[in-house]
Amino acid sequence: MAVKHDDAVSAGPRRPLLGSSLWLPLLLVAVSCAAIVYYGQQVVVALREAAVASADAGARATAREITGFIDREHERLGAFVEEKRDEIRAVLADPANWTAIERLQASVKRMFRGAIAFTVTDAEGAPLFEDFDGLVGPVCQASMRDAVRAHVRGDGPFELPPIHPVPDAYHFDLIVPWHLDSGETGLFFVSMSPTRVAELLDAAEQASGTRILLVGRDDPSLIEITSQGARDHLGGDFRVETAALEGDHFAAELPGTHWRLLVLPDRAHLETSIREVYTRVGTSILALLAISGALLYLIRRAERRNSNLFTRSLQASLGRQRAILQSMVDGLVTIDDTGRILNINPALTQLFGYQPNELIGNNVSMLMPPPDGTQHDSYIKHYVDTGESRILGAGRKVMARHKNGRVFPVLLTLGESIEGDQRIFVGILHDMSAFEEAQRQIVDQAEVIERSRHEMDEISQIASKDLQLPLQRIASLGEMLGSEHGSALSHFERAQLKSLTDEARGMSELVKGLADYTRVEDRPAPASVELTDVVQALRADFAEQIAETGASLSVTGEGRVLGDPKQLRQVLWNLLDNALKFRDPERAPVIHVDIEPLDDDGAPRICIDVSDEGIGIPEDQLEAVFEAFRRLHPRDQYPGMGLGLSFCRKIVDGLGGEISVTSELGRGSRFRVVLPRAAD
Numbered sequence: 001m002a003v004k005h006d007d008a009v010s011a012g013p014r015r016p017l018l019g020s021s022l023w024l025p026l027l028l029v030a031v032s033c034a035a036i037v038y039y040g041q042q043v044v045v046a047l048r049e050a051a052v053a054s055a056d057a058g059a060r061a062t063a064r065e066i067t068g069f070i071d072r073e074h075e076r077l078g079a080f081v082e083e084k085r086d087e088i089r090a091v092l093a094d095p096a097n098w099t100a101i102e103r104l105q106a107s108v109k110r111m112f113r114g115a116i117a118f119t120v121t122d123a124e125g126a127p128l129f130e131d132f133d134g135l136v137g138p139v140c141q142a143s144m145r146d147a148v149r150a151h152v153r154g155d156g157p158f159e160l161p162p163i164h165p166v167p168d169a170y171h172f173d174l175i176v177p178w179h180l181d182s183g184e185t186g187l188f189f190v191s192m193s194p195t196r197v198a199e200l201l202d203a204a205e206q207a208s209g210t211r212i213l214l215v216g217r218d219d220p221s222l223i224e225i226t227s228q229g230a231r232d233h234l235g236g237d238f239r240v241e242t243a244a245l246e247g248d249h250f251a252a253e254l255p256g257t258h259w260r261l262l263v264l265p266d267r268a269h270l271e272t273s274i275r276e277v278y279t280r281v282g283t284s285i286l287a288l289l290a291i292s293g294a295l296l297y298l299i300r301r302a303e304r305r306n307s308n309l310f311t312r313s314l315q316a317s318l319g320r321q322r323a324i325l326q327s328m329v330d331g332l333v334t335i336d337d338t339g340r341i342l343n344i345n346p347a348l349t350q351l352f353g354y355q356p357n358e359l360i361g362n363n364v365s366m367l368m369p370p371p372d373g374t375q376h377d378s379y380i381k382h383y384v385d386t387g388e389s390r391i392l393g394a395g396r397k398v399m400a401r402h403k404n405g406r407v408f409p410v411l412l413t414l415g416e417s418i419e420g421d422q423r424i425f426v427g428i429l430h431d432m433s434a435f436e437e438a439q440r441q442i443v444d445q446a447e448v449i450e451r452s453r454h455e456m457d458e459i460s461q462i463a464s465k466d467l468q469l470p471l472q473r474i475a476s477l478g479e480m481l482g483s484e485h486g487s488a489l490s491h492f493e494r495a496q497l498k499s500l501t502d503e504a505r506g507m508s509e510l511v512k513g514l515a516d517y518t519r520v521e522d523r524p525a526p527a528s529v530e531l532t533d534v535v536q537a538l539r540a541d542f543a544e545q546i547a548e549t550g551a552s553l554s555v556t557g558e559g560r561v562l563g564d565p566k567q568l569r570q571v572l573w574n575l576l577d578n579a580l581k582f583r584d585p586e587r588a589p590v591i592h593v594d595i596e597p598l599d600d601d602g603a604p605r606i607c608i609d610v611s612d613e614g615i616g617i618p619e620d621q622l623e624a625v626f627e628a629f630r631r632l633h634p635r636d637q638y639p640g641m642g643l644g645l646s647f648c649r650k651i652v653d654g655l656g657g658e659i660s661v662t663s664e665l666g667r668g669s670r671f672r673v674v675l676p677r678a679a680d
Contacts (some may be wrong), residue, residue, distance in 0.1 A: 003437035032283045040281035044274050050263045055250045058208040059263040063252035065200050066214075070160060072251065072259065073112070073192070080111050081188045083401045088178055088188070091120055095128045099679050111387065114193035116171050121187040123152055139164040140191065143173045145185050146261045151177040160257035162216055163194055163224045163231065173510075194230040202227035211264040215240065222320070224259055240264075298454060331410075331429040338423065351404035351410075351431060364427075368400050368412070397432065408433045493622075499678035526562040526655065528678035531595050531608060534569050538576055545580050550588035557595035559606040560678040563655045568675075571651050571659075572610070574644040575671050584666075589614065604677040605657075611670040617663040623663065648673075 002158040004177045070398060081088065084107065090100045107120045119127040119136055125144035127136060150158035171191045179185045201212050205227050209312070216222040221239045223231065231238050252261045331348030335341055341359050349356060352367055366597045409429040434576065536556050539546075546553060553576070561568070576591065583589040594609040617625060626649045654658040656676055663669035 010121040017263055028050060034147055034283050036284045040277050040643065043277045047270060047273050047277070051270050051665045052250075054208055055210055055265045058210055058212065059203060059250045059261055061251040062212055062263075063202040063254055063261045065204070066197055066259075066261070067254050067256070068201060069196065069653065070254075073174055076111070077174050077190060080108075080177055081178045085178070085180065086121060089180060092180075092184065100128060102679070108190060112174075112190060112192065114195050115429060116169065117191055117192045118188070118189040120150075123185050123660050124148060128485065135187070136191075137164070140173055143175060144189060144317060147175040147177075147189075151175070151187065152185055157256070160259070162258040163214075165232070172197075192658075194225045197225050198227055208263075209266060210267070211266070213262045213264070214254075214259050215262055217253070217258050218259045220260060220262070221245065243252065257425050257658070274560070300551070302607075331431075333359075333364065333367070333429070335364050335425050335427070337425070339365065342424070348429065351429065352400070355370070358403075366401075367400050367429075367602060369411070400429065411438055438634060462642065526564065526676075528560050529563050529565050529568055530558070530560050531568070531572075532558045534565070534572055535593050535595075538572055540568065542576060542580065549583060551580060551583070551586070552593060553591045553593070555593045555595070559595045559597060561606045561655075561675040562678045563675060567651045567655070571648045571673065572608075574648050575610040575673075578644060579610065579614060582612075582614045584613065584615055587613070598674060604679045605674050608673040608675070609670055610673075612670065616665040616667055618665055619663070622661055622663060655674040 005369070084104060087100060087107070089106045090097060090363055091104065103120060109115050116137070119129065121127050121144055123444070125148040126140070127144075139161055146161075147158050149155040158175070163172050163175055169249055169407055174190045176188050177185060178188050186264045197214065204212050212227070213223055216224060225231075245262075249265070250263045252263075254261060269425045328345055328347050331351045332345040333341060333345045333348055340363055341362055344356060344359055344448055350357075353357075385412040396412055398412045399407050401407050409432040411432050413430075415426045417426060418424070443470060474549055532555065539553055539555075539597050542553070545551070572593075579591045590613045592609075592611050594607075594611075596607055598605040598607040626645050649659050652675065659671065661669055661671050
């Protein structure tokens with residue numbers, strides 16, 4: 001029975017596979033499939049357009065960053081050259097003065113991270129000294145000649161040369177002209193490592209997900225720099241594959257250089273994304289309306305999520321920018337190409353005393369009125385019309401006007417930003433009132449110091465000329481009276497006469513000490529002095545005292561320092577004289593002089609230790625011994641005026657050194673003098 005029933009069902013009439021009731025659903029399925037295919041195709045187009053736009057924007061932004069970096073480095077180098085005019089003048093006067101050259105080299109490497117070498121040229125572009133690292137090759141020399149024509153003769157623009165090799169690394173050149181008041185001119189040349197440029201490329205690649213290269217402008221396939229560095233770090237792969245240049249790559253010129261920036265989109269990632277879209281489309285078609293509806297829902301949700309992420313990211317970025325502007329201590333104002341104020345920060349309202357609504361929409365001249373009665377926007381219009389900048393670049397001093405009418409100086413730094421078809425100029429204003437007041441105080445203090453110096457010179461002249469002779473005559477007259485008429489005087493009168501003579505002699509020594517103390521300020525030009533020679537010469541001077549006291553004087557080490565031979569001799573003479581003078585009466589003096597280099601992170605120096613086994617100095621008097629006229633013992637016990645160690649400190653300080661003392665009462669003292677080491 002059951003089997004028969006099944007057979008009857010199987011044999012019954014079948015419904016058409018595409019019955020009339022299915023046409024509408026099939027039509028809906030077909031329409032849905034067509035919509036899915038169309039949507040997938042649009043997504044693919046959007047992905048391609050987004051990749052194109054991202055590569056193009058990345059190329060332009062990175063090109064601006066690199067160009068801005070090179071321009072800033074040239075500006076910094078120009079300011080550095082202006083600051084180092086005296087050092088450049090010294091090199092011009094003596095191109096063989098390697099001490100000055102090395103000092104200038106140290107300044108260059110401190111100022112410019114990545115500086116490899118430098119040189120100074122004459123007006124024809126010829127280096128004034130041989131480059132110590134051997135890095136000035138034919139390409140550098142050609143760059144110098146081009147720079148002479150552009151910067152010195154004004155024959156045309158100067159373009160940064162392509163990266164070129166040296167024995168150890170590739171580099172590019174920074175070249176600026178130097179000018180002296182005498183009319184001399186030439187070039188200041190610095191070879192720079194391309195590491196900083198590679199860092200900019202790496203940051204841009206991380207942000208955009210593309211591959212960014214600097215290539216030769218005349219040979220677009222030759223790679224100059226990548227995010228890994230210059231050609232010397234590329235493992236021999238110096239050229240872009242031909243296939244990469246035939247696709248959707250983008251190029252941006254770098255004005256003023258021989259470079260071109262290439263952006264190579266990640267085609268593998270793009271193709272993967274496109275395949276994923278087609279896979280989703282195929283899956284959606286196979287799943288008909290249910291899968292199509294689910295897919296559309298997921299896509300819309302993904303788009304909504306991406307939009308929300310972008311919105312939050314944009315809001316966070318705007319929030320950070322707003323926080324930066326709010327926290328700036330300098331005033332900031334943005335204007336359009338007509339000089340109309342568009343935006344300001346709180347610091348500017350505090351600086352000028354206006355409310356924001358009083359400034360927005362008005363001309364910037366209400367803040368910085370030009371002295372000649374023109375409008376600031378005339379300079380902007382001139383720049384927009386001709387491209388010749390009189391306002392962009394380095395900061396310049398202008399006079400600003402407060403709301404209450406007070407005029408004060410500000411440092412104005414102006415930059416340019418292009419937003420669509422509109423030029424926006426951003427100005428940063430720094431109040432220079434305190435700076436100029438400080439400058440005036442410095443000038444006033446310098447005048448006071450100069451007057452004090454003249455007064456000290458007058459005192460020195462009076463002491464050395466007008467007081468010395470009368471005091472010496474009084475002392476000589478007292479001694480003569482004592483020797484010729486001493487028998488006619490009473491014991492009290494002879495004692496008074498002797499006291500008068502001794503005081504006259506002491507006063508004469510005091511006057512001489514004062515004159516010598518003021519003359520310590522005169523500092524001759526430093527020279528290279530061998531310390532061992534100075535100590536050995538002093539050994540001969542103290543030979544008689546050493547023999548009388550039974551002292552021993554030993555010297556270890558050697559070294560050359562920068563200083564004046566006479567002043568260095570005076571320092572060591574005072575230290576050795578004190579070691580012999582303040583000896584322990586119970587034992588013979590033992591004096592040791594140790595000379596050795598001082599190894600630290602600063603400039604090269606020499607340390608001179610003079611130690612003895614004398615009576616020592618109380619711990620609470622270690623600094624007092626360097627004060628003028630400070631005596632720790634009575635004059636009749638230890639003669640002197642108390643000026644020796646004060647002389648030593650003034651001389652050592654004037655030579656850029658240090659002097660200090662450690663001592664143990666009854667066991668001796670050690671004086672340490674640290675001075676700049678002379679070049680070998």
